[in-house]
Amino acid sequence: MATHGxxxxxxxxxIDSTKIYAIADAVELIKKTNTTKFDATVEIAVNTFANPKFNDQMMRGTTILPHGTGKSKKIAVFCDEDKVAEVKKAGAYIAGKDSVLADIKAGKFNFEVLITTPELIRDLAVVAKQLGPxxxxxxxxxxxxxxxxxxxVxxxxxxxxxxxxxxxGNIHSAVGKASFDARKLEENVASFLKALEENKPVGVKGKLVKKAxxxxxxxxxxxxxx
Structure with a gap:
């Protein structure tokens, strides 16, 4: 059994473990209970009524948090050479076709997100076993x-x-940093929960979120x- 300091x-x-807090009150407690010396990530864990065993209850999607996560991700773009300058200007860490493919084959995963086009996705099939896991x-x-x-990007x-x-049946995500002001954290959390509801699977009848x-x-x- 894990022990805590x-x-x-x-x-x-x-924290009152029997209470369900309003987002604003929870954010206030988040700041009071953060004891790390570094800028801790604020995370949300959502337990849903969705059953991943059924295809019509699977959930996967994206949303843009209004104030970001506080962490800048390293993004790789698998693209034709004539697009490299454009995507690097947009913020890509690395970009290209042969060079990015060579890095992946060599086991160099110095990025956290990989973006490509519908036309080029098939060219990544040769490294799907490296990327998938x-x-x-x-x-x-x-x-x-x-x-x-x-x-x-x-x-x-x-x-x-x-x-x-x-x-x-759970969903986890970062929703900001402990250093964010309370309003920004509140808006990020509310925005994330709204996105989940908007993407509720058709197979889930009634309420989606069991516990957050x-x-x-x-x-x-x-x-x-x-």
Whole structure:
């Protein structure tokens, strides 16, 4: 059984585990219970009524948080050479066709998001076994197979996040940093929950969210209204 330190236990005393907090109140507690010396990530864990065993209850999509996540992602773009300058100007970390493919084949995954076009996605089939297990294989549902690759880069740089139902019916995502002011965190959390509702699978009848919990890195969970 995992044990927690003194600071964690002291922070947990501030939270009523029987209460479901309004987002604003939870954000206030997030700031009070954050004890890390670094700028902790604020995360949301959502337990849903969706059953991933059924195709009509699967969930996967993207949304742009109004104030970003506080972390700038390294983005790679698999594209023709005549698009390299444009996507790098938009914020891509690396871009190209042969060079990006060579890096992947060599096991160099110095990026967190890989974007490509519908025309070029088939060329990544040769490295699908390397990309798939790392969650880096581009797909239309994740917003990484698009016609306008420069725009996609800009959106991910601004705070676009992907959400995906896991095998236990849960969805996890970063929604900001502990250093964000309260209003920005509130708006990010509300925006994320709204995006989930807007993408509720057709197979889920009635309410989607069973339980939602907000926490910081290494911090105690706070159940919120959803």
């Amino acid at each position: 003194k600071k964690y236990n002291e922070s947990k005393k501030l 790392k969650g880096l294989m581009p797909s239309p549902k994740s917003g990484t197979v698009v016609a306008n690759i420069a725009q996609a 800009e959106e991910f740089k601004k705070g676009k996040v992907e959400f995906k139902l896991d095998k236990t 919990v907000l926490s910081t890195t290494m911090g105690p969970g706070i159940q919120i209204e959803a």
